[in-house]
Amino acid sequence: MLTELTNGVPPSALQAALEAQLTGAGRAWLHQALAQAEAEATSPPEAVSGTQLPTWEMRFAEAGRHCRPAQRTPSTPSTPSTPAAQDLADAARVLLLHAVRADHATITRLYTHGTAAERRAVLLALPHLSATAGSAGSALPLVEDALRTNDTRLVAAAVGPYAAKHLDQHAWRHAVLKCLFTGVPVDAVDGLAPRARSDSELARMLRDYAAERTAAGRPVPDDLHRVLTLTARPYLTAAPTEET
Numbered sequence: 001m002l003t004e005l006t007n008g009v010p011p012s013a014l015q016a017a018l019e020a021q022l023t024g025a026g027r028a029w030l031h032q033a034l035a036q037a038e039a040e041a042t043s044p045p046e047a048v049s050g051t052q053l054p055t056w057e058m059r060f061a062e063a064g065r066h067c068r069p070a071q072r073t074p075s076t077p078s079t080p081s082t083p084a085a086q087d088l089a090d091a092a093r094v095l096l097l098h099a100v101r102a103d104h105a106t107i108t109r110l111y112t113h114g115t116a117a118e119r120r121a122v123l124l125a126l127p128h129l130s131a132t133a134g135s136a137g138s139a140l141p142l143v144e145d146a147l148r149t150n151d152t153r154l155v156a157a158a159v160g161p162y163a164a165k166h167l168d169q170h171a172w173r174h175a176v177l178k179c180l181f182t183g184v185p186v187d188a189v190d191g192l193a194p195r196a197r198s199d200s201e202l203a204r205m206l207r208d209y210a211a212e213r214t215a216a217g218r219p220v221p222d223d224l225h226r227v228l229t230l231t232a233r234p235y236l237t238a239a240p241t242e243e244t
Contacts, residue, residue, distance in 0.1 A: 021070060097125040
């Protein structure tokens with residue numbers, strides 16, 4: 001899905017994948033919006049009055065209205081991996097933030113005052129904005145805020161590559177637990193396997209949570225067992241030598 005692509009591909013590849021899913025009108029809108037964002041990124045700020053927004057920010061806000069999936073023919077039916085309109089808008093907003101080279105103040109403002117969809121796009125864009133969004137880890141307060149919500153799409157966006165790189169282990173463990181609490185698939189957690197490996201404290205937290213669920217007569221999520229398996233320290237046996 002396109003939302004998954006935002007975490008792992010260059011913007012050029014994300015744009016190509018997005019354009020392949022848009023209507024003709026949507027592609028035209030995207031080209032114009034990105035051109036405006038790129039132009040504004042390299043131009044002095046225009047004098048604006050009152051609450052008037054830069055053009056690119058208006059495009060950012062309206063992405064959901066313009067990024068609609070192209071009509072599929074009977075020979076190409078929808079599948080579970082067919083991007084929804086929400087995924088298309090996510091991708092368009094990520095591309096706009098990259099094109100305008102959004103800085104820390106900009107992404108913080110957009111996240112703080114944005115809709116849930118706009119906040120999600122900011123979180124998804126963080127891996128693409130490392131050169132402009134401030135010092136390493138400076139956007140962690142946005143990730144931490146998202147992890148305090150119960151909005152599953154915000155939580156899923158928050159545990160991407162930026163969190164994998166910048167959350168400390170204590171906060172990262174609680175992010176994994178948050179996914180289990182809210183039903184977010186742990187596949188959303190970037191770098192899950194290497195960070196969970198041999199983490200005895202995470203294993204303890206998982207066992208405690210499983211015990212609480214069992215005591216309350218509630219099922220234990222399958223994903224919990226999966227993560228618990230990842231925490232197991234590999235048993236390594238040295239190869240025998242001639243002397244032994």
